[in-house]
Amino acid sequence: MLTVQFQPNWAHGGRMVIESMVVDGVYRSQFVTGISNGGLTAFPGGERWRWESRLFSGRYDGLPGVERPVYGVWNRRDDVYGGAVRFGSSYLRLKAELIERATFCYPDSALDPQDYGDRDCLPRLCELADAAQADDLDDYVEAHIHGPVRFACDVDALVLDPSFIGTPVEDAARELGCPLEYHPGFRGTPATFDPAYRGPETVALAQELGPELTPHLLGEAARNHPPQAIKYVWHCLARFGRR
Numbered sequence: 001m002l003t004v005q006f007q008p009n010w011a012h013g014g015r016m017v018i019e020s021m022v023v024d025g026v027y028r029s030q031f032v033t034g035i036s037n038g039g040l041t042a043f044p045g046g047e048r049w050r051w052e053s054r055l056f057s058g059r060y061d062g063l064p065g066v067e068r069p070v071y072g073v074w075n076r077r078d079d080v081y082g083g084a085v086r087f088g089s090s091y092l093r094l095k096a097e098l099i100e101r102a103t104f105c106y107p108d109s110a111l112d113p114q115d116y117g118d119r120d121c122l123p124r125l126c127e128l129a130d131a132a133q134a135d136d137l138d139d140y141v142e143a144h145i146h147g148p149v150r151f152a153c154d155v156d157a158l159v160l161d162p163s164f165i166g167t168p169v170e171d172a173a174r175e176l177g178c179p180l181e182y183h184p185g186f187r188g189t190p191a192t193f194d195p196a197y198r199g200p201e202t203v204a205l206a207q208e209l210g211p212e213l214t215p216h217l218l219g220e221a222a223r224n225h226p227p228q229a230i231k232y233v234w235h236c237l238a239r240f241g242r243r
Helices: 015-023 045-053 098-099 120-130 168-173 200-210 217-221 227-240
Strands: 001-008 069-075 091-095 102-106 116-117 139-147 155-160 181-183
Touching: 001 139, 015 168, 069 120, 098 102, 102 120, 116 120, 120 139, 155 168, 200 217, 200 227, 217 227
Parallel strands: 155 181
Antiparallel strands: 001 069, 001 091, 069 139, 091 155, 102 116, 102 139
């Protein structure tokens, strides 16, 4: 299945990401939002612009950001947490028919992949991903959905982390126009984080944030700490904090 991972309560333009999603009615690419849980190079001449130009044969070079594809993954193992936890605690599970307007690559497009194509390439790409035996956060087949992803008609469900139950994130989620579900949750203590994974400074920050971490807490922390630093704490929670 196709899934699109994101952090619902991180800040965007004076709102939470999920509140901006409600206002827009469609899922926007980084070329529109200016935010990402990966690199921040979505501008003319930037690295993301260049690799999209290569992957899509210049198809989007002169088009506005709203017409560019959005990024997701092929959740080849039907992981209940989504197909690429590196990019967020919550995800959209897209309707099956969207595969007809999706393209795929392995590895990540930032790594200049040579294997790329439409759904017919998926068996080969999944074989490559399986053989690589990558870390949990890198173990995904990237997907690009061409055309709009509309919450009301293109999404089977929004799947949230349970730490958002009873919060404004849940309130906003119910306004998206798609079914709402929850996965088992990410929850972890800094003592379980390996300092070698994202550095001892990341573990030290995690300890500063509290004795038990959740996606809801990290979204709040991202308003008062450098988002890049909190992103690395998230990587640790995603890697070591599955329930």
